[in-house]
Amino acid sequence: MSIDLTGKNALVTGGTRGIGRAVAHTLARAGASVTACYRSDEEAAAVLARELKEIGGDHTVVRADVSSPEDVAQLMEHCHARGGLDVVVNNAGVIGDQTLEELTLDEWHRVVTNDLTAVYLVVRGALGLLTEGASVVTIGSAAALRGLPGRSHYTAAKSGLIGFSRTLAKELGPKGIRVNVVAPGVIDTDEPPGQPSEQQRRLGSLIALRRLGRPDEVADVVLFLASDLARYVTGETVTVDGGF
Template sequence: MLKNQVAIITGSARGIGKEIALMYYKQGAKIVVNYPGDFEKEAAESVVETIRSEGGEAMAVCADVTNFKEAEELIKTTVSTYGKIDILVNNAGITKDMLLTRMTEAEFDAVINVNLKGVFNCTKFAVKAMLKTGGKIINISSIVGLSGNVGQCNYSASKAGIIGFTKTIAKEYGSRNIRVNAIAPGFIQTDMTKVLKESVKEEMNKQIPLKRLGNPEEIAKVATFLASDLASYVTGEVIRVDGGMAM
């Protein structure tokens, strides 16, 4: 479904971003695996090697999405290598959970900078590259951006901001054939949830009608739909992938 398209997935050395990168390549896309620093380099190169070993095209690009210039270079490097950009998935994200009265300014700023400012930075330069050709932008939000969550005022604010940002950019650039959508995952089995106690996971499952955590592949499937022509008349949408948790 994505044959010969060029896709950047931020924060794709592991977790949901990695799964999206692998699924996109299987659908024919050329993949840019983005990672923020040397601590992720080996993991990012492993994703690239997996894709290349199976006959796909991919490269790893180090860029801290919170840095305006590095975000610009990420897009420039992609265009100079592959000639264009068709798909941007703004997936990079972090958490620094704490109750409001105990949360530091640094913890709040760090989450907003990665999760929200990073989306602005990458989207700004990607849109410029897409103006003549059109494109698809998929922003990874969260159900806590819709419902809030105790101990996550920074994370919830960043993910709610992504939703407003998504709708605005969809309105601004729909006439240029640029579709912008968001995915709001629920509790997904990633490195973030692996460290949780089984008792905590059991309590999570009680809140989910499907009675289980999701997996990264289930997010990647929706991201593939939104990047493909199957979603050619879908823009400004927020799709919850949460097992029914936020109904």
């Protein structure tokens, strides 16, 4: 069964690399008009713009730091000019590795601001642009469900996305807007896929499917949640980790 998003406008934050890039490709191939935003990597942005042009359709790649209220306001003006939003995919984020003993307040704020507050800014900014039946999908992390040493700030922010999304599902449900989280496990974002490292082989041995995930496998779940096939799915966290 193919999913057709022709006539739908989609926003993908952090859309130029890894999972975000795969989501942008997948939504575009399904017929959506995609706006992808990025913070600083001009080369990756130019590559994505070329790739989306090759797929075909009306797509844009724009610079926006979604942790900045001013940048988000400009991003929403851009999306308004393109006819509103039917799909919002919150993918932009950062990661950090520090134990609590090492964790500084600045590092805590950096991760929480980029991984949690930025999603609040984007969704709140998009409220007036979301059409009836729109879908908001946020990329969380399976680590939020089990914890991960050295990443208390990261898992706290990703856990916060679950509560945030469940509450928004109840607030926005009467308007027909669905809000869900996709929680990936260990995803190999190398393009093209290379020879697995020793660490990747070790992690793969802990996964039921005995391999790491690929960005397109996360993107396919996002596509489902963005489509009418998931029209009665909201407030959910879908784990995509191969049975870790």
